[in-house]
Amino acid sequence: KQEVTQIPAALSVPEGENLVLNCSFTDSAIYNLQWFRQDPGKGLTSLLLIQSSQREQTSGRLNASLDKSSGRSTLYIAASQPGDSATYLCAVRRYYSGGGADGLTFGKGTHLIIQP
Amino acid sequence: GAVVSQHPSWVICKSGTSVKIECRSLDFQATTMFWYRQFPKQSLMLMATSNEGSKATYEQGVEKDKFLINHASLTLSTLTVTSAHPEDSSFYICSARERLAERDTQYFGPGTRLTVL
Numbered sequence: 001k002q003e004v005t006q007i008p009a010a011l012s013v014p015e016g017e018n019l020v021l022n023c024s025f026t027d028s029a030i031y032n033l034q035w036f037r038q039d040p041g042k043g044l045t046s047l048l049l050i051q052s053s054q055r056e057q058t059s060g061r062l063n064a065s066l067d068k069s070s071g072r073s074t075l076y077i078a079a080s081q082p083g084d085s086a087t088y089l090c091a092v093r094r095y096y097s098g099g100g101a102d103g104l105t106f107g108k109g110t111h112l113i114i115q116p
Numbered sequence: 117g118a119v120v121s122q123h124p125s126w127v128i129c130k131s132g133t134s135v136k137i138e139c140r141s142l143d144f145q146a147t148t149m150f151w152y153r154q155f156p157k158q159s160l161m162l163m164a165t166s167n168e169g170s171k172a173t174y175e176q177g178v179e180k181d182k183f184l185i186n187h188a189s190l191t192l193s194t195l196t197v198t199s200a201h202p203e204d205s206s207f208y209i210c211s212a213r214e215r216l217a218e219r220d221t222q223y224f225g226p227g228t229r230l231t232v233l
Contacts, residue, residue, distance in 0.1 A: 004159075036224075043122075043209055043226035044160075089159065103150045103162035103175075104211075104222065 002027045006090050006107035014115050015082055021075040021110045023090030028071050034104065035064050035075050036089040080114045087111045118144050120212050122225035129200055130233055137195045137228045139210030145190035146212035150222065154207040166193045200232045
């Protein structure tokens with residue numbers, strides 16, 4: 001059974017710092033990996049999606065890397081801002097040979113606070 | 117971008133009653149929808165996979181007779197929590213997969229907060 005772990009569980013840093021969030025998964029047979037942002041009491045906002053054949057994806061100040069063989073992904077946030085404060089979730093989709101869609105397995109998230 | 121809506125956004129009900137939650141894909145057709153549950157300070161857990169026109173596939177440990185899922189059209193899936201109890205209080209989130217999406221991305225709804233008294 002796939003398990004996704006995120007470290008740290010919580011992080012508080014001053015504005016402007018660069019930071020790294022970590023995600024690890026136990027089964028490397030994944031179809032893709034996705035990073036989400038969740039604001040309190042809200043749904044999910046997709047940030048980056050990395051296909052299993054890719055090594056990284058970038059969007060603005062965000063960069064996500066994937067090392068499938070070691071079961072790890074990192075989300076790098078550059079020049080953090082107070083508006084980045086949220087819970088960041090990592091999720092993997094298992095490989096589905098039948099070609100259909102499959103649900104995601106989520107980590108518990110990293111609760112990030114950026115101090116002004 | 118693709119938009120998924122959920123209704124209601126929150127609901128409070130008495131123990132023993134049934135509650136229906138709707139998940140709609142507003143601007144695309146979704147052959148597959150997923151239902152997740154999130155308890156406080158926990159991560160999202162997949163409950164079931166819903167395919168249009170067929171029975172839902174439930175994850176291990178999820179009671180199919182308690183959580184009824186209907187995916188009657190390409191834009192609507194419903195989750196009915198039957199005979200709800202306080203332990204069913206949770207945040208329920210659906211997601212939908214676009215039918216012809218090259219990127220094969222799941223789009224998430226805003227969630228429904230259920231409180232059972």
